[in-house]
Amino acid sequence: MNFDPRYSGRSFTSVGTRPIRPDGVDKVTGRARYGADFNMAGQLVGRVLRSPHAHAKIRKIDTSKAEKLAGVKAVITAADLPDLTDGDAAMYDILDNCMARTKALYDGHAVAAVAAVDARTARQALKLIEVDYEVLPHVVDVDEAMKHTAPLLNDAIFTEGLEEKPVKPSNVTKRTQYGHGDIHEGFGQADFVVERSFKTEQTHQGYIEPHACVASVSSDGTADLWVCTQGHFVYRQHCAQLLGMEASKLRVTSSEIGGGFGGKTHVWAEPVALALSRKAGRPVKLVMTRDEVFRASGPTSATSIDVRIGARKDGTITAAEATLRYSCGPYAGMWAEIGAMTAFACYKLDNVRTVGYEVLVNRPKTAAYRAPSAPMAAFAVESAVDELAKEIGMDPVEFRIRNAAQEGTRSSYGPVYGPIGIGPTLEAAKNHPHMKAPLGKNQGRGMACGFWFNFGGQTCTDLNIGMDGSVSLAVGTVDVGGSRASLSLVAAEELGIDYGQVKAVVADTSSLGYNDMTDGSRGTFSSSMATISAARNAIKTLRDRAAQTWDIPIDDVVWEKGHAIAKGEKYGNLAALSLKEIAAASGKTGGPIAGHSELVADGAGVSFATHICDIEVDPETGSTRVLRYTVVQDAGKAVHPTYVEGQYQGGAAQGIGWALNEEYIYGKDGRLQNPGFLDYRIPVCSDLPMIDTQILEIPNPNHPYGVRGVGETSIVPPLAAIANAVSNAVGVRMTHIPMSPPRILAAIEAER
Amino acid sequence: MMPKSAQRFSDKHHGPNEGLALMVEVTLWGSLGALAGGKSKVEIEAKDIRELFRKLAEQYPGLEPLIEKGIAVAIDGTIYRDTWSKELPQGAEIFLLPRLAGG
Amino acid sequence: MRYIRPLSIEDAAGLLAGSTGTAAILAGGSDLLVRMKGGFIEPDLIVDIKAIEGLGEIRETAEGFSIGAAVPCAVLGESKVLKKAWPGVVEAANLIGSKQVQGRCTIVGNLCNASPAADSVPALVAAGAKAVVVGPGGKRTIAVEAVPTGPGKTSLAKGEIVEAILLDKRPPRSGDAYLRFIPRTEMDIAVVSAGVNLTLDEQGRVKSARLALGAVAPTVILVEAAAEVLIGSRLDEATLERLAKVCSGACRPIDDKRGTVEFRRKVAGVLAKRAATTAYKRAGGK
């Protein structure tokens, strides 16, 4: 690796400004092309038949009637997606989830699919497919599923991670444990102990754009896939593996994306669309309905968490413990484990232990949702921390400052921290005017902290300089939040040119080397590193071309403010050459000028945030109103501050919805009752106050500009901050998320 | 091939051990420890993550499938998921963690 | 599927009466089209009533108001006289959906969709509104509460169309109000709702009263016992408490995804108190 990623402490011209994003005009005028906006001549409509049962054995599927319907061009079942996963258990689960093989494991599980000339015919064809189900008992609640008497989803699963190998199969796929010290000793030193159990219901990322793709498989075995995704390279790998194709023969183009938040890191319908197209010999467009998105994409876990924390009178936490049970849907996951790792990550603890249980239930396969698993753990822990502060008689911010992790602290998940931002966010919150604003009747204030790891990953970027001196930047991380603007700023900064001279695009999988997905808050962190590296490579070529033009050694040419400059007295009469001039002459000096970069952007650096929120509760109805909300978070360096603020606000908005009203509601029959935005209540504009943000910039030592990921951490504190605010407003500790009006009213009535 | 000058440039930024393999103490997270014969700490002579993984797999074959699938290495608190060439500086705290998903 | 846009109500009624298969009346379409898109209904015939002469008008008559079946709810909000006379009915109609939805939807569609949670219906029932029904057998005028018979079901016979909604002229010292409970601030369905209509005597005592509750039974219900509590009172604390109790008791709610039985009972009482207080103030009571 010839690239030095360390923070350089330089000053900036472009980075830190707030220009309009390159995709902005198209998005607000409706020209932008999302997943469902691609069309091909002769394309068919794909539709999926889904199980109406929460748990059922598939005895037989008869597709003959559907196949005979005029206009139907292909009908597929699991038989058309043979198992090519070669012992890769995680891929097998993805395959089984795309199309049920022997059992339908949740309401909405795909069992067959059709491709027909139009939507009406496709719908009719679905009705003609006869599925013979043997309905089995089901379980959707995480605590119920752990009981010995619960119906088993998979009798080949024996809990991993137990001291003794279990003899009976279980819905608990795995137990994990984190921590250090001796909690018994720690609790022995405590003057105060708070112990509570919490529950959070399952939520969906709620992206506005449903999953959509167009698949076109040619008779020579090559294929194209246009799709809305957070990671087209990963989709390519997964689809190629599941369909038995070579990755290079499947070209995947990512569309604009109307939200993903983790839900578009996973294939759902894409392998099905490809299989349909392969069978029909025509392009197939498959767009999920909202109902399908809720029932059959990847919501987050429902959880049940017990927390115990002890502290001395002086406010020092002596021990902390949590047991976390997370639903995974019908397939093994590591969601409780992530909860167990993040739960106490904000604090300096001598004695801590967390135990996680991964639990199978008859619900859709859990997928990542923005800092996956951390918000629920933070809700439980930060609620207990608040309560403990109250018992001791300390201000909740002071109590947290006293116990905050710092450089040198052993984190609850193991490693010792380097320089971190939890302390500064707490200090900023303490000094924020929001903290001192007066509160009215029935109003309460809450605050909470949150942690997320942040990732980097494999990244590849091309920077091409046109003959006219304009720059096109081809990146491989899907732009989910304005990263094309940020990366253009970075390219402009390195090259010393105007932002307007750079145009960034997300390249397809055949035009660029492999890139990991845009997940783990890595988009701008990773691709900016690759862009800096690509720009520096391009600058080397630019200097070389200038040197050729002047006929002097390249070492005598430096690059400054977008110009090649001949260094030293002896070249005094050589006028600087602009990028534009060098580009114009490039045909004669050696051909096109470009800079490329392939790297692993690592060392993303952990991230912390502190949120403050004011809530008013109507004590007669349990209705809530968020009056004021403030986010304080470390960005390392805000490349485009507006979009950093957007991430902070977006995380808070999603957290507010989750905390107050969003939830998957299942009927006794195990079917989802509210698969639509009418009864799955995400906040509308008028539900939210202006969400105030404060960006802290504590440079990340592992990035040339000090950038950290900012996308996910902002969803970690809201559940807890809002629960603390509501609890303070009504005088009753709220332990069940969402705090919908019926739950709040019931809690108030129970206290009366 | 890396140009010569770049090679030199990158060498300059190598850690203090200048390519020499040193004994490092590696801490394993819970379920990983179980696969390494119940150990939570192991000593390995390795200069970078590549060598660490190779030797771990040699000495504790139970770990190989997990290393294959991908695990993360925290070096002094900073998590690395994919950088095999990352050196293990002398005296650094090396911690193995599961590879996590993000949203 | 046939789509027809007749110009007279007789033609419309005739088309519907003569149809074989499923036929549907299209007003604003904000229920019908949603149900068609969701695949819940696939009509063979759609009769769009928006081009029918007079159906898009609000008329002031000697008896009060006649609101045509195709008048969008937004237009009700723009009628100053109607708003002054029946502020509760208008505020209910203007809670439906959003600005965009209100530009299309009608109170007749709201009534005939027969949802127990329909927003304008409790206000109309409290107001004592009547529906003019035209059908193959001629014209009849019925109380609005006689139209819905259960979720999604109405008493209208094949071929019958609601032509207009009639509201009485207001006696002096009258006021009405409508409140609904939704977890969000808009774009939601009432979990519980209450419409109240009061007329006071010269001393500020309630002379006549009607109170209707929504989303607490299979249809919107008129709570006669609530009127008894209110009549003769000046809405003092004790009356309001009794009102809340009576209303909670009158509910026959279910537990569902939108709310629990206990929640609906309790909040029905709370909304009844609050709506009654607003109606009382609008009637000039102090």
Ligand SMILES: Cc1cc2nc3c(=O)[nH]c(=O)nc-3n(C[C@H](O)[C@H](O)[C@H](O)COP(=O)(O)OP(=O)(O)OC[C@H]3O[C@@H](n4cnc5c(N)ncnc54)[C@H](O)[C@@H]3O)c2cc1C
């Ligand atoms: C986004 C959205 C938000 C909504 N929010 C609300 C809300 O907050 N509160 C609420 O109460 N509703 C709400 N609704 C439902 C709907 O808007 C209302 O019920 C509306 O009043 C229906 O009126 P319409 O004219 O659009 O009815 P249509 O859809 O045209 O018709 C509704 C039904 O009535 C029948 N019908 C219509 N006119 C007549 C007639 N003249 N005679 C006999 N039958 C007739 C139709 O055949 C159909 O069955 C919402 C709908 C949407 C899409």
